[in-house]
Amino acid sequence: MTETKADTRPDRRAAAFARIRDAHQTEVAEDYVELIDDLIAERGEARLVDVSAHMGVTHATAAKIIARLKREGLVLNRPYRSIFLTEDGTRMANMARQRHRVVFDFLRAIGIDRETAEADSEGMEHHASDQTLAAMERLTAEILNRRT
Amino acid sequence: MTETKADTRPDRRAAAFARIRDAHQTEVAEDYVELIDDLIAERGEARLVDVSAHMGVTHATAAKIIARLKREGLVLNRPYRSIFLTEDGTRMANMARQRHRVVFDFLRAIGIDRETAEADSEGMEHHASDQTLAAMERLTAEILNRRT
DNA sequence: AAAAAACTTTAGCCATGGCAAAACCTGAAG
DNA sequence: CTTCAGGTTTTGCCATGGCTAAAGTTTTTT
Numbered sequence: 001m002t003e004t005k006a007d008t009r010p011d012r013r014a015a016a017f018a019r020i021r022d023a024h025q026t027e028v029a030e031d032y033v034e035l036i037d038d039l040i041a042e043r044g045e046a047r048l049v050d051v052s053a054h055m056g057v058t059h060a061t062a063a064k065i066i067a068r069l070k071r072e073g074l075v076l077n078r079p080y081r082s083i084f085l086t087e088d089g090t091r092m093a094n095m096a097r098q099r100h101r102v103v104f105d106f107l108r109a110i111g112i113d114r115e116t117a118e119a120d121s122e123g124m125e126h127h128a129s130d131q132t133l134a135a136m137e138r139l140t141a142e143i144l145n146r147r148t
Numbered sequence: 149m150t151e152t153k154a155d156t157r158p159d160r161r162a163a164a165f166a167r168i169r170d171a172h173q174t175e176v177a178e179d180y181v182e183l184i185d186d187l188i189a190e191r192g193e194a195r196l197v198d199v200s201a202h203m204g205v206t207h208a209t210a211a212k213i214i215a216r217l218k219r220e221g222l223v224l225n226r227p228y229r230s231i232f233l234t235e236d237g238t239r240m241a242n243m244a245r246q247r248h249r250v251v252f253d254f255l256r257a258i259g260i261d262r263e264t265a266e267a268d269s270e271g272m273e274h275h276a277s278d279q280t281l282a283a284m285e286r287l288t289a290e291i292l293n294r295r296t
Numbered sequence: 297a298a299a300a301a302a303c304t305t306t307a308g309c310c311a312t313g314g315c316a317a318a319a320c321c322t323g324a325a326g
Numbered sequence: 327c328t329t330c331a332g333g334t335t336t337t338g339c340c341a342t343g344g345c346t347a348a349a350g351t352t353t354t355t356t
Contacts, residue, residue, distance in 0.1 A: 012263075012266070013183075013202050013203075013204075014201065014202060014203060014204030015204065016266055016267045016270050017179070017203050017204050017270065018204045019267055019271075020267075020270060020271045021343090021344085023271060024172075025312090028312085028313080031165070035161075047333075047334095048333070048334060048335090049332085049333060049334085053162065054161050054162055054165075055161075055162060055165050056161075056162030056163065056165050056166045057165075057313080057314070057315090058314080058315060058316080059333080059334070059335090060314085060315070060316075060317090060334095060335085060336085060337095061313065061314055061315075063334070063335065063336085064312085064313070064314090065312085065313070067335095068311095068312080068313095079321085079334075079335075080320090080321055080322065080333075080334055080335085081334095107280060107283075110283045110284075110287060111283055112277075112279055112280055112283060113279070115160075116277050116279050116280065117280075118160070118161075118164055119163075119164045119167055119168075119277065120275055120276055120277050120280050122164050122165065122168060122275075123167075123168045123171060123272075123274070123275025123276075124271075124272045124275045124276065126271070127268055127270075127271025127272045127275070128268055128271075128272065129260075129264050129267065129268050131260055131261070131264050132255060132260055132264065132265075132268050135255075135258045135259055135260060136258075139258060169313090169314085173342090176342085176343075195303080195304095196303070196304060196305090197302085197303060197304085205343085205344070205345090206344080206345065206346080207303080207304070207305090208304095208305085208306085208307095208344085208345070208346075208347090209343065209344055209345075211304070211305065211306085212342085212343070212344090213342085213343070215305095216341090216342080216343095227304075227305075227351085228303080228304055228305080228350090228351055228352065229304095
């Protein structure tokens with residue numbers, strides 16, 4: 001039970017992990033609604049087939065996830081018909097896309113190649129706080145300006 | 149089936165998400181081995197109780213996860229005794245800690261407060277590629293130098 | 297050495313997100 | 327107007343990571 005001076009304080013750390021676990025819960029939802037929104041914008045409708053192809057999962061998996069989104073009021077659809085977003089879903093999609101953009105642009109600004117920036121931002125966007133996003137935006141602008 | 153010019157190419161995006169799902173699989177392992185390593189360093193041993201307290205989960209959950217780590221050869225322990233890391237586990241802990249540091253330092257350098265940097269880096273470290281980590285390190289040094 | 301406290305393990309439950317395979321609609325071609 | 331290809335849904339299966347509650351060991355206290 002030796003009292004240490006290091007930062008192994010249960011409370012702080014535990015809280016951080018709890019936040020991360022919560023984030024995980026919404027991550028999937030965000031990714032799906034963002035994709036659905038993109039699909040609707042680009043081709044007028046979102047089909048299960050396309051969703052599963054883009055997410056890289058089987059249709060069964062996509063169907064299950066969409067059922068959850070529906071249950072949670074983010075998505076609407078009638079059997080065998082294409083998928084729509086509710087207002088909440090649209091809002092979530094927009095916020096997710098914006099965060100995604102900020103992180104992606106930042107990574108590009110600091111010299112990360114397109115592919116990698118795409119992959120990294122996809123993973124990181126969900127874990128960046130507003131504070132961090134703001135800082136990234138600021139930095140991105142700064143870097144791009146300096147280049148002029 | 150209208151062919152679009154936008155970047156909704158299944159393959160690229162699907163691959164990115166696949167990578168993220170893989171990352172998720174190792175995230176938990178990394179967080180646990182890092183914590184176990186810290187505990188051993190700081191108090192000489194890692195007990196289930198401490199692990200669960202720091203991760204903010206019940207001991208049952210921690211026990212289950214540690215059983216998986218054991219199965220995967222990252223951790224060693226005898227019933228009712230404390231927990232050790234294998235070589236692999238130690239290696240993973242060190243790599244995780246290093247990535248964590250890089251992200252944390254970077255966030256601090258761009259002005260994020262300690263608490264937030266702690267939380268954000270905990271979530272982001274798992275999704276930053278080597279390329280991004282290298283860029284963060286470079287930027288951190290740059291920022292700190294400019295301040296001198 | 298017995299009793300109490302502290303810790304670990306186990307059992308059983310739940311939701312999520314994977315999968316494969318089968319059953320089921322819908323809409324185009326014939 | 328029937329067929330059949332292509333989507334969609336459903337059904338079961340698995341692992342993970344949560345939880346509570348109960349049972350089993352150590353360790354400490356009395």
